[in-house]
Amino acid sequence: MHNYASILQTYMAALGDSDYATVKSLFAADGKVLSPFLGEMPADPFFDRLAGASTKNIITPIDIFLSTSGQNHATAYFQYDWTVRDGTLITFKVMDLFTFDPDSGKVTYLDLIYDTHPIRVSAGNKYELVICNDPRPRMMQPID
Numbered sequence: 001m002h003n004y005a006s007i008l009q010t011y012m013a014a015l016g017d018s019d020y021a022t023v024k025s026l027f028a029a030d031g032k033v034l035s036p037f038l039g040e041m042p043a044d045p046f047f048d049r050l051a052g053a054s055t056k057n058i059i060t061p062i063d064i065f066l067s068t069s070g071q072n073h074a075t076a077y078f079q080y081d082w083t084v085r086d087g088t089l090i091t092f093k094v095m096d097l098f099t100f101d102p103d104s105g106k107v108t109y110l111d112l113i114y115d116t117h118p119i120r121v122s123a124g125n126k127y128e129l130v131i132c133n134d135p136r137p138r139m140m141q142p143i144d
Helices: 004-016 020-025 043-053 117-123
Strands: 027-035 039-042 054-066 073-084 089-100 107-113 128-131 134-139
Touching (some): 004 054, 020 043, 027 043, 043 054
Parallel strands (some): 027 107
């Protein structure tokens, strides 16, 4: 059995340090992330996009929840103080539900669970940008 609590502690520490290489190394090659803002996408481009939208992350761990039924799941519960490119500080609580490959211990799926309403009200969707005076938002492209 893998030490899922240790993996989640590594994830939260690396996210707080903006160490996206370490975060991405925790995922299986075909790992995916489900985000309330971006939908489902492969983990590497998701974390590249997060890196491009962020200038600083402060992660305050609250708790880690492990499966009581022997499932390959664990949940990280934390406060995320996220400073985005324009300097806006967004603070919210997150429950990240991880699913692991039982053999490798790598993350196969990450479901981000948080209330987007306070974020949208205070800061808008920081993954969007306005292009060429066109008031309709467009999704940012992954950073190469």
